[in-house]
Amino acid sequence: MHYILIRELRKSIRGFVKNGEVVIKAPYFVPQRVIDNFFAKHRDYFAAKLYPTYIYYLGKAYKIASIEEGYRLVDEHFLSDRYLEDNLALFYKTQAKEYLPGRVEMLASKFGDRYAKVHITAAKTRWGSCSSKGNINLSYRLMMLPPGTIDYVIIHELCHLHHFNHSKAFWKLVQQRCKDYKQHENELKKFAKFL
Numbered sequence: 001m002h003y004i005l006i007r008e009l010r011k012s013i014r015g016f017v018k019n020g021e022v023v024i025k026a027p028y029f030v031p032q033r034v035i036d037n038f039f040a041k042h043r044d045y046f047a048a049k050l051y052p053t054y055i056y057y058l059g060k061a062y063k064i065a066s067i068e069e070g071y072r073l074v075d076e077h078f079l080s081d082r083y084l085e086d087n088l089a090l091f092y093k094t095q096a097k098e099y100l101p102g103r104v105e106m107l108a109s110k111f112g113d114r115y116a117k118v119h120i121t122a123a124k125t126r127w128g129s130c131s132s133k134g135n136i137n138l139s140y141r142l143m144m145l146p147p148g149t150i151d152y153v154i155i156h157e158l159c160h161l162h163h164f165n166h167s168k169a170f171w172k173l174v175q176q177r178c179k180d181y182k183q184h185e186n187e188l189k190k191f192a193k194f195l
C-alpha cells in the first residue's frame with residue numbers, strides 16, 4: 001500500500017481515501033519521517049477504506065464484488081468498480097432521495113408535525129439536524145442504518161420542531177414517540193465508525 005503526498009499550506013496532516021488511492025495532505029515544513037509515521041499509524045484505517053469487504057444498506061450487509069464500471073446492487077452483492085467510495089456515495093445519495101422524504105412525510109403526519117423542507121446532506125459528523133426555519137436535514141449516510149433506526153433519527157429531528165434543545169422535555173417527547181429510542185441511539189454509535 002502506498003500513498004499520494006500533497007504538500008500545501010495547512011496546519012496539520014490529514015489522510016483519506018479518494019478514487020482508490022490513499023491521499024495524505026501535509027504542511028510544507030513537516031519532515032517525511034513524520035508523514036511516514038502518520039501513514040503507518042493509520043494503515044489499518046486506510047486498508048479498511050481501500051479494501052472493504054462489505055457495505056451496509058438499510059441495516060443489512062452486502063458483500064462487495066467488482067465490476068468494470070459503475071455500481072449496482074444485485075441480490076446479496078454490491079457490485080462496484082474501483083471508484084468504490086464515489087460509487088457508494090452516489091448509491092446512498094440516490095437511495096436517500098427516494099426513501100427519506102417519504103418517511104419524513106409519513107412520520108410527520110402520524111404525529112401531526114409541520115416542517116418546511118427535507119434536505120439530503122453529505123454530513124459526516126451528524127445523522128440529522130433541524131433548522132430554526134423548520135427544515136429537516138438528513139445525511140445520505142442514514143441509508144446504511146436499519147429502517148427502525150432511520151425512523152428514530154427522523155422522529156428525533158421532528159421533536160426538535162417542538163424543543164430546540166436536548167432538554168428533559170425534549171427526551172420525554174422522544175420517548176413518547178419512540179419507546180426503544182435508547183436502543184436506536186446505540187445502533188447509531190455502532191454505525192458511527194462507518195461515517
Ligand SMILES: [Zn+2]
Binds near residue numbers: 156160165166
Ligand atoms: Zn438532537
